[in-house]
Amino acid sequence: MKIFKFKLKNKLVFFNALTKTTIVTLLLILVPWIAGIITRQDTDNELVQKLDKVLALIESDGINNFVDQNAELKSFGSYNIIKAEFVSIEQLDVDTLIDEIQFSQRNIEEEIIDYRVLSYSIKKDGKTYLIEIGKSMEDIYKFEQKLKSYAVIFLIIILFLTLIIDLIFIQFLLKPLDKITKKLHNIKDPVNFDYSNIDSQTTDFVYLDQSINALMQKIEKAFINEREYIGNVSHELLTPISIIRTKLDNIMLSKSLSETDMIKIVEAKQTLHRLTNLVRTLLVMSRIENEEYLLNEKVNINQLIDEVINEINDKILFKGLSLERNESKTVFHFTGNKQLLFTMIYNIINNSIRYTEAGSITIISKVSKDSFILNITDTGIGMIPNQTEQIFLRHKSFGQGIDNYGIGLTLTKKIADYHKITISVNSEHKIGTSIILSFPSTKSDKV
């Protein structure tokens, strides 16, 4: 099952909306019901008060004043013209006690009307009379209806108003959190972290922000230390290497040196040279990591490829390989560091030559809408899939009897990354390897 992920802000708004809607729905059901109960109670109280008045009148004026004892129908009735209320007194034949309030329909002048009726029996002069006081329900129903519709409108308005207020408030409240997330999103390098404190009155956020800042500071420090360390170490190593180198050179010049001693010294120099290369490469890599190289030269890549070929062509010839070139005629300019770009292309071609015993090196380039693609293919030993992923890692190479202490490809990858050039590898074991460089083109690069 897929679980959807939401931002805290959205979750809070959603939850709020849900609870509010539930409450409002509940209220919409309850309000008319409660209103009904209250109005009924009011009506009943009114009826009871009126009964008291009627009873008081009977007490003072006597029952006969209402009920004509001589009449055939021993009853009294009174209602107002709009039939909203009525009072009736009639003599009962049976001797029962009645005291109740109920809904009932009455026919008054051929009109059937819903009434709330209070029925009450009294004994007077040995006879039982039933007093009924009614109040028309029509008004009550109308009132209830009105109350219901008002309540609905009112509640819906309240619902929307509170939701909007909530939304604004949550937005405002969580703004610092947004800023913190944004800050974390934008980290590409601890060195570029934005250390400005966020503005918030919420202590939790302030604390969170401060903690992140403090942590980032620690990471940045460790980062810079490591970079500087490599840089300094490399730099410091070159001076002692230089001393040894000069001493060995001087010994070589000595006339009294035997041939075997000379061979030993040359071997020592070779080892020293390996060390020098390692240190120099580390130095360049640490400079790239420190972003010490300016990427501000406009480099003609077509011309740069020519320069590399010019430098490396002898190796291709001496190894008996053929060089095939199928390059774009369109001039492509790329803004970067020429020395580094040269090293990158040189290393790739050099590596192709190194691992190719027979066949060809093919260089293909083409300009597309938003990039310049350079493809360098050899017919060399190739790689098994597992190796393809590892060739750009430090200290991985696949020498088969050939020296394998190159960190040249690691440097190549670093240079490509530094210039935002994507580099990919296609390789088939014993068939060959293709390295594909994709230079992004920006408006300023096009001529």
Place this chain on the structure above:
Amino acid sequence: MRILIVEDEKDLANEIRDFLVGEQYNCDMAHTGHEASEMIAINPYDFILLDLGLPDYLGLDLLQEVKKYNPESYIIIITARNELEDKIKGLNSGADDYLSKPFSILELLSRIQAISRRKFGYKTSVIQFGDFNLDTIKKTLQYNNQIIELTAKEFKLLNYLVLNKNRVLDRMQLMEHVWGDFFEEDYDSNYIDVHIKNIRKKLLAYDPKQWIKTLRGVGYKFELTD
């Protein structure tokens, strides 16, 4: 010729001095920027080898002082910072050449000689061996006025061998001279053998003498008795 070596590493300065003295140069040494500053103000020098990474002085400031007190002298910058930007900055500030550590002292010598030839106004600088004439300024090789076609790298190699005649040059020194700092691992030095083979072939077409001697496992030596 008088050379001032400005290098805070005494050991390295001594080695360079020993070598240059052997090559018949007069050498002074300064181990700090202040020492160098004083010496530059007092003495006239033909060459100043200047380490840019002095602990007590900005190398480029020292360069300015040289331009002020020793305007006639030539400056070769030495630094452990193998950077093109430093090189450009140094050359723009008036340095004549640039070497990054570690460098071969033979390379240093060849730079000094090249600057000398350039600056002291030699119109031609022809080295003779047998009936061959090697012109280091025009970069040509002739055999009895007949031009022998050499590639740029072949010429550079032969020139270097001839300049260091009777001296054993190992493959790495040759590689360094021809390829600069590009060359990486020592497997590359096999290419030197191919170049030497080609040069020999071209020389043999005119003269049966083996001018370039192979020292197995070491390198090559150009033999020329005066």
